Amino acid sequence: MDKTEPDTGLSFERVVFFSDAVFAIVITLLVLELKVPHLSEHNEPALRGALIELLPRVAGFVISFLIIGLMWIEHHRIFRYIADYDAGLLWRNLFLLLCVSFVPFPTALFSENFWSRTAFILYTAIFGAVATVKLLIWRHASKAKLLKPNVTPELQRRIARRSLAVPLACAGAIALSFISIWVAPLSFMFIPLLARLLDRTSKTKTEAPAVSAA
Amino acid sequence: MDKTEPDTGLSFERVVFFSDAVFAIVITLLVLELKVPHLSEHNEPALRGALIELLPRVAGFVISFLIIGLMWIEHHRIFRYIADYDAGLLWRNLFLLLCVSFVPFPTALFSENFWSRTAFILYTAIFGAVATVKLLIWRHASKAKLLKPNVTPELQRRIARRSLAVPLACAGAIALSFISIWVAPLSFMFIPLLARLLDRTSKTKTEAPAVSAA
Amino acid sequence: MDKTEPDTGLSFERVVFFSDAVFAIVITLLVLELKVPHLSEHNEPALRGALIELLPRVAGFVISFLIIGLMWIEHHRIFRYIADYDAGLLWRNLFLLLCVSFVPFPTALFSENFWSRTAFILYTAIFGAVATVKLLIWRHASKAKLLKPNVTPELQRRIARRSLAVPLACAGAIALSFISIWVAPLSFMFIPLLARLLDRTSKTKTEAPAVSAA
Amino acid sequence: MDKTEPDTGLSFERVVFFSDAVFAIVITLLVLELKVPHLSEHNEPALRGALIELLPRVAGFVISFLIIGLMWIEHHRIFRYIADYDAGLLWRNLFLLLCVSFVPFPTALFSENFWSRTAFILYTAIFGAVATVKLLIWRHASKAKLLKPNVTPELQRRIARRSLAVPLACAGAIALSFISIWVAPLSFMFIPLLARLLDRTSKTKTEAPAVSAA
Numbered sequence: 138m139d140k141t142e143p144d145t146g147l148s149f150e151r152v153v154f155f156s157d158a159v160f161a162i163v164i165t166l167l168v169l170e171l172k173v174p175h176l177s178e179h180n181e182p183a184l185r186g187a188l189i190e191l192l193p194r195v196a197g198f199v200i201s202f203l204i205i206g207l208m209w210i211e212h213h214r215i216f217r218y219i220a221d222y223d224a225g226l227l228w229r230n231l232f233l234l235l236c237v238s239f240v241p242f243p244t245a246l247f248s249e250n251f252w253s254r255t256a257f258i259l260y261t262a263i264f265g266a267v268a269t270v271k272l273l274i275w276r277h278a279s280k281a282k283l284l285k286p287n288v289t290p291e292l293q294r295r296i297a298r299r300s301l302a303v304p305l306a307c308a309g310a311i312a313l314s315f316i317s318i319w320v321a322p323l324s325f326m327f328i329p330l331l332a333r334l335l336d337r338t339s340k341t342k343t344e345a346p347a348v349s350a351a
Numbered sequence: 352m353d354k355t356e357p358d359t360g361l362s363f364e365r366v367v368f369f370s371d372a373v374f375a376i377v378i379t380l381l382v383l384e385l386k387v388p389h390l391s392e393h394n395e396p397a398l399r400g401a402l403i404e405l406l407p408r409v410a411g412f413v414i415s416f417l418i419i420g421l422m423w424i425e426h427h428r429i430f431r432y433i434a435d436y437d438a439g440l441l442w443r444n445l446f447l448l449l450c451v452s453f454v455p456f457p458t459a460l461f462s463e464n465f466w467s468r469t470a471f472i473l474y475t476a477i478f479g480a481v482a483t484v485k486l487l488i489w490r491h492a493s494k495a496k497l498l499k500p501n502v503t504p505e506l507q508r509r510i511a512r513r514s515l516a517v518p519l520a521c522a523g524a525i526a527l528s529f530i531s532i533w534v535a536p537l538s539f540m541f542i543p544l545l546a547r548l549l550d551r552t553s554k555t556k557t558e559a560p561a562v563s564a565a
Numbered sequence: 566m567d568k569t570e571p572d573t574g575l576s577f578e579r580v581v582f583f584s585d586a587v588f589a590i591v592i593t594l595l596v597l598e599l600k601v602p603h604l605s606e607h608n609e610p611a612l613r614g615a616l617i618e619l620l621p622r623v624a625g626f627v628i629s630f631l632i633i634g635l636m637w638i639e640h641h642r643i644f645r646y647i648a649d650y651d652a653g654l655l656w657r658n659l660f661l662l663l664c665v666s667f668v669p670f671p672t673a674l675f676s677e678n679f680w681s682r683t684a685f686i687l688y689t690a691i692f693g694a695v696a697t698v699k700l701l702i703w704r705h706a707s708k709a710k711l712l713k714p715n716v717t718p719e720l721q722r723r724i725a726r727r728s729l730a731v732p733l734a735c736a737g738a739i740a741l742s743f744i745s746i747w748v749a750p751l752s753f754m755f756i757p758l759l760a761r762l763l764d765r766t767s768k769t770k771t772e773a774p775a776v777s778a779a
Numbered sequence: 780m781d782k783t784e785p786d787t788g789l790s791f792e793r794v795v796f797f798s799d800a801v802f803a804i805v806i807t808l809l810v811l812e813l814k815v816p817h818l819s820e821h822n823e824p825a826l827r828g829a830l831i832e833l834l835p836r837v838a839g840f841v842i843s844f845l846i847i848g849l850m851w852i853e854h855h856r857i858f859r860y861i862a863d864y865d866a867g868l869l870w871r872n873l874f875l876l877l878c879v880s881f882v883p884f885p886t887a888l889f890s891e892n893f894w895s896r897t898a899f900i901l902y903t904a905i906f907g908a909v910a911t912v913k914l915l916i917w918r919h920a921s922k923a924k925l926l927k928p929n930v931t932p933e934l935q936r937r938i939a940r941r942s943l944a945v946p947l948a949c950a951g952a953i954a955l956s957f958i959s960i961w962v963a964p965l966s967f968m969f970i971p972l973l974a975r976l977l978d979r980t981s982k983t984k985t986e987a988p989a990v991s992a993a
Contacts, residue, residue: 149433151371155423156377156792161800165880166379173887179894188888188897202880206873209797217790231420238379238416238928245387246402252393255402362645369637380593445634449627452593458602460616466607469616514651565735574860579799583851587801594807658850666807666844674814674830683830745945 152230153216156315160209163241166199170245197248204238204325208267211303214349215275215296220285225277233270239263257318258311265307274298295336302331353514366444367430373448374423377455381415384459410460419454422481425517427488429510434499439491448525453477454526471532472525480520486514509550516545580658585622587662591669595629598622598673604613625676632753633667633668636695639731643699643724646740648713657705685746686739689741693735700728723764726749786950794872795858801876802851805883809843810837812887839890846967847882850909855947857913857938861928863921871919873910881905899960900953907949914942944973 170196174187212233219226243260278284279293280286310324385408426447428436433440457474464470492498493507524538600620602615640661647654671688677683706712707721738752780945813836816829844948854875861868886904921935952966 148427151367151427153793154368154796155371155375158372158795158800159379161797162376162379162804164876165804166383168880169811171884173884173891176892179892181895181897184892184895184897187549188901198881199877200868200954201874203879206877210869210873213790213793227424231417234378235416235420238382239412241382242385242387249387250390250393250398253398255395255399259402261990267473350468365581365641368582368583369589372586373593376590376593380597382572441638445631445638448592449630449634452596452630453626455596456599456601463601464604464607464612467609468613469609469612473616576855579795579855582796583803586800587807590804590807594811601871655852659845659852662806663844663848665843666810667840669810670813671813676817677824677919678821681823681847683826687830747865 149219149222152222152227156212156216156230156234157209160205160212164202164205164209166241167198167205167244168280170241170248171198175241180330182305193251194248197244197251199239200322200325201204201244204264205237207303207328208237208264208271211268211271211300215278215300217295218284218288218292221283223281223283225281226274226283229270229274229277232269233274236263236267240267252318254314254318257314257321261310261314261321265304265311268300268303268307272297272304275300298335299332302328303334305331315336352520361528363433363436366436368439370426370430370444370448371423373452374419374426377451378416378419378423380455381412381458383420384455384462385520386518387411407465408462411458414536414539415454415458419451420479421517421542422451422478422485425482425485425514429485429514432498432502432506432510433492435497437495437497439495440488440497441486443484443491447488449480450481450484454481454558466532468532471528471535475524475528475535479518479525482514482517482521486511486518487565503522512549515549516542519545577647577650580650580655582589584640584644584658585637586678587666588633588640591665592630592633592637594669595626595633595672597677598669599626621679622676625672625679627709628750628753629672632692633665635756636665636692636699636733639696643703643706643728646712646716646720646724649711651709651711652766653705653709654702655710657702658696661695661702662692664695664698670696680746682740682746685742685749689735689738689742689749693732693739694730695733696735700725700732703728726763727760729763730756735758790862791861793870794864794869797922798854798858798872798876799851801803802847806844806847806851808883809847809886812883812890813840834906835893836890839893839911843882843886843966846866846964847879847905849945850879850906853910853913853942855944857917857920858924858931860934860938863925865923865925867919867923868916871912871916871928875909875916877908878905878912882909889915894960894962896956896960899963901955903949903952903956903963907946907953909943910949912941914946917942940977943977944970947973953988 171191174191175183176183176187224232240263243256243263247253247256247260275293275297279297284293306324307327309327310321313321313324353524385405388398388405390397390401415513454477457477461467461470461474488508493511498507500544503528520542522539524535527535527538586638599619602612602619604611604615650658668691671684671691673680675688703721703725707725712721734752734756737755738749741749741752787991814831816826816833818825818829864872882905885898885905889895889898889902917939921939926935948966948970951969952963955963955966
């Protein structure tokens with residue numbers, strides 16, 4: 138069967154392209170959650186006050202944007218090493234996109250109910266889920282021999298280790314949220330540090346170009 | 352005329368690209384149907400209750416997402432074998448995208464009225480329509496000699512047979528809905544089984560790579 | 566200056582890609598105008614009645630979708646022959662996309678006020694504007710020598726002639742709307758006929774493949 | 780590490796593609812701010828009146844569209860000269876997209892409150908921020924040796940100088956807004972003139988092709 142199947146080179150690009158489009162749409166839809174305040178009269182201080190009240194939501198928008206951006210960069214990073222795909226990769230990737238496309242809901246929920254631990258946990262869990270599915274994609278690609286020939290076993294391990302950073306940070310944030318939901322988001326700030334700790338190889342002088350390429 | 356027409360290689364990619372973009376937008380817009388509950392007071396159990404009430408809609412979102420994902424994979428699958436296009440393919444593909452872009456409406460209708468047989472039938476009919484138009488695209492591509500040279504007649508038949516799975520499952524679901532709309536959605540779960548039954552050739556040991564590529 | 570500029574091959578694709586993305590988003594956003602009816606009780610006949618009342622809007626959605634699809638195919642058709650671009654082409658194309666991205670507004674206006682001649686004229690004028698700008702793009706590409714070397718002067722004229730079909734049909738529809746807005750939309754059905762009349766060369770036996778490629 | 784990393788050629792395209800998709804979505808979402816007037820009765824003059832009242836918002840839509848279009852052209856222009864990327868470029872570009880994706884909010888705010896200096900300043904500041912980040916991207920690409928080998932130092936300086944035009948025009952508009960917010964938008968009309976003044980090299984007879992390519 139395999140030999141009769143034409144190899145187009147287009148198909149894998151379509152998977153990557155489709156994923157990029159979903160990321161781009163989700164990251165752009167986030168801003169729609171920022172509802173413009175309606176004022177009954179032309180009153181400059183009232184408008185400024187309404188905008189200041191919006192600041193927590195703007196912060197939520199910026200944080201969600203940056204986290205989805207980070208997810209996209211991570212997706213970008215692992216797909217750079219993938220040469221081929223199979224049904225397993227396709228479905229895992231679709232499941233990742235399902236989680237990504239769900240992000241606007243917990244973002245909106247949390248930005249309207251930023252007092253709520255439930256909202257915070259849902260918000261954090263979805264990001265943790267995306268990162269976990271990404272790790273599953275990488276593991277599947279490793280096992281199913283879908284990686285490019287020059288991806289060394291060491292690089293496979295490094296990326297798998299790095300990929301634990303976001304799930305761990307999310308688990309940490311959920312745990313912290315039972316102490317205080319104001320402290321919990323700080324956990325996200327440890328993602329770069331965690332990634333570096335988990336992937337110690339990058340702590341060499343070749344680290345800067347490695348980050349750009351890996 | 353034909354000889355004076357430059358062959359760019361870009362054009363067919365644009366058709367595929369445009370289709371991918373429409374699929375990506377529709378699959379991402381689905382989540383907008385999940386309206387965040389508005390609470391009058393800061394009440395954690397009330398929020399949790401409101402979220403639990405949303406669960407049927409979340410299920411609808413997930414199901415619609417996965418069905419559109421399946422449609423995209425199917426589109427992907429058949430376009431992998433298509434080498435060229437003509438006006439007939441372009442219009443059939445546009446009609447398929449019309450059906451796909453309509454999906455958010457029956458999804459929203461059904462998720463707000465999940466008691467309604469009418470809503471369920473409309474929801475199911477649109478997915479059946481997409482799958483039927485996909486079959487028409489494949490048949491047109493076969494007849495109009497738009498397939499790649501190494502697509503064997505056997506593969507043409509196999510894909511045509513497989514492509515009957517979704518229309519049949521949708522017809523089954525609509526029929527079952529007259530008994531009970533709670534039982535009817537189960538019909539969708541038979542899609543993989545139906546596809547396998549209709550395309551018996553894949554029941555060989557080469558099946559796993561064939562699914563990944565075909 | 567020209568010689569020091571690297572030629573990437575990427576840039577013109579980006580223009581085409583960006584245009585495709587805008588078309589895809591606009592064509593997909595149209596369905597958001599179809600608001601799901603909200604029922605106070607679980608009543609199957611009431612739901613069916615509400616859906617039947619929506620039929621004019623669904624028709625509007627389908628018509629807008631098909632017209633934007635036609636515009637995209639036309640855009641596709643002319644850009645297939647364009648080899649390069651300059652600032653003039655970029656801005657004309659951006660102006661075309663401005664008109665295309667405006668389409669959801671008159672579509673929503675007209676689908677909510679399908680009794681209104683003003684809404685119909687605005688709706689028709691925007692489609693006429695898109696088609697007119699497309700003609701301006703083609704003329705600019707002809708004059709500024711941006712076409713591929715094997716585009717014959719005859720083909721240039723044929724496409725320019727064909728491109729008059731939509732503006733003429735829109736002008737006809739606007740004129741007819743002063744008689745009756747129910748009769749006016751029929752004018753759009755003459756677009757394929759007009760295109761064929763304006764481009765008589767295609768009335769040969771090579772017409773079928775020419776349509777697919779041109 | 781660097782040598783073991785496969786070079787796909789896909790990755791940089793993905794960065795460009797992702798950026799294009801975000802620009803395309805934002806530019807298309809703008810029209811959603813134009814809410815269709817709801818009339819209680821079928822009244823042609825009332826509809827016309829409501830549309831005339833919408834004109835300031837339509838103007839806002841057109842202006843935002845054209846400014847985002849200009850930003851996209853500028854993005855297009857600088858990325859044409861970039862051959863590679865690193866983490867710094869990726870994050871700067873993501874920050875640019877964050878600013879771009881935020882545009883619908885100040886556009887909606889300003890189109891609803893076009894009397895407000897605060898709204899105007901926010902609207903202008905966001906465009907200034909996009910242009911400033913673009914300049915930072917260019918500087919980073921220059922410093923980090925990410926440009927194509929045939930990009931001359933002179934061209935690097937010219938583009939850096941031209942890139943000051945939008946931030947300067949925005950600063951001018953914000954300053955003018957303290958005199959009158961009706962006069963301030965005129966500042967945007969000086970962008971092409973400013974770009975030309977800042978990049979005097981282009982005032983030669985090679986200017987026309989240089990604009991198209993650079």
